[in-house]
Amino acid sequence: MSLTIQMLGTGSAFAKHYYNNNALLDSGEGKLLIDCGTTASLALHQMGVPLSEIDAILITHIHADHVGGLEEFGFQMNILHRRKPVLYIAEPLIHPLWEHTLKGGMSQQGMIDRLEDVFEVNVLTPGKSAVLVSGIQVELIPTQHIPGKNSYSLFINDRLFYSADMIFDPDLLHHLVYERGCQSILHEVQLQGAGEVHTTLDELLSLPQPLQERIHLMHYSDDMEQFREKAGVMSFLEQQRKYPLAELERAKQ
Numbered sequence: 383m384s385l386t387i388q389m390l391g392t393g394s395a396f397a398k399h400y401y402n403n404n405a406l407l408d409s410g411e412g413k414l415l416i417d418c419g420t421t422a423s424l425a426l427h428q429m430g431v432p433l434s435e436i437d438a439i440l441i442t443h444i445h446a447d448h449v450g451g452l453e454e455f456g457f458q459m460n461i462l463h464r465r466k467p468v469l470y471i472a473e474p475l476i477h478p479l480w481e482h483t484l485k486g487g488m489s490q491q492g493m494i495d496r497l498e499d500v501f502e503v504n505v506l507t508p509g510k511s512a513v514l515v516s517g518i519q520v521e522l523i524p525t526q527h528i529p530g531k532n533s534y535s536l537f538i539n540d541r542l543f544y545s546a547d548m549i550f551d552p553d554l555l556h557h558l559v560y561e562r563g564c565q566s567i568l569h570e571v572q573l574q575g576a577g578e579v580h581t582t583l584d585e586l587l588s589l590p591q592p593l594q595e596r597i598h599l600m601h602y603s604d605d606m607e608q609f610r611e612k613a614g615v616m617s618f619l620e621q622q623r624k625y626p627l628a629e630l631e632r633a634k635q
C-alpha cells in the first residue's frame with residue numbers, strides 16, 4: 383500500500399476555523415504523527431484514529447501548535463495503555479521540550495523526572511535518513527524559523543518535502559526538486575503581512591512555475607478562502623482529507 387497523508391489540521395497558530403497544522407502519515411504498515419499540537423487529540427478523535435494506533439510521533443519544533451498536545455498524548459498512553467509512545471526528536475529539542483514545555487504538567491516525584499520517563503525517545507540526526515515506522519523514511523533538514531530556536535523540516539521517502547514553520551528558502555526548494563528528486567512540497571504559508579518567521583504567499587509566488595506546481599499550502603489563517611485565486615497553481619491542503627502521495631504528485635501535471 384502506498385503512503386497517505388492526512389492533515390489533522392491545516393491552520394496557523396492563531397486559526398480557529400482550522401486545527402493545528404499536524405499530519406498523519408500512513409504507509410499501510412505503520413502510522414507516523416508529524417507534530418502533536420494542542421488540538422491534535424480532538425482532531426484524531428474526529429478522524430476516528432485512536433492514539434494507541436499511532437506508532438510514533440515526530441516533532442519539528444517547540445511551539446504549542448506543534449507540541450501542545452504531547453502532555454495528553456503521553457499521559458493517555460502511559461496511564462490508559464500502559465506504554466510509552468515512541469517519540470522521534472532532534473537532540474537539541476529534547477532539553478527545551480522537557481524543561482520548558484512538558485515538565486510543569488508531567489513531572490511526578492520519583493516517577494517522572496525526564497522526557498524518557500514518559501516517552502520512548504529516539505534521537506534523529508539532521509541530514510541522516512532513517513526509517514521511523516515501516517514504509518516511512520524521514521530526513522530532518524534544519525530550516526530557519528525563530529532566531530535561536532531549532533526547527534526541522536522533513537524530506538520523506540526521498541520524494542516529499544514537508545516544511546516545518548520556516549522563513550522562505552527558495553534555494554532549498556530548488557535543491558530538493560532538481561538535485562534530490564523531490565516530487566511534491568507541503569509548505570506552510572502566511573497569507574498576509576511580512577513573513578518575519580514564516581513564508582509568505584507572495585514569496586512562494588516568486589518561485590518559478592515548475593516549483594509552484596509542486597506546492598500544496600498548509601498552516602494558513604482563517605481567511606484562506608479569499609486567497610485561492612491569488613495562490614494560482616498552488617493548492618491549499620484540506621484538513622482531515624486523506625491524500626494518497628500519488629494524488630499530491632499528480633497535481634503538477
Ligand SMILES: Nc1ccn([C@@H]2O[C@@H]3COP(=O)(O)O[C@H]3[C@H]2O)c(=O)n1
Pocket residue numbers: 394395396445446447528547578579
Ligand atoms: N517572533 C514571532 C514569534 C511568534 N509569532 C507568532 O506566534 C506563533 C507561534 O506559532 P507559529 O505557528 O510558529 O506562528 C507564530 C506566529 O504566528 C510571530 O509572529 N513572531
Ligand SMILES: [Zn+2]
Pocket residue numbers: 394395403445447448547601
Ligand atoms: Zn506553527
Ligand SMILES: [Zn+2]
Pocket residue numbers: 443444445527547
Ligand atoms: Zn512555529
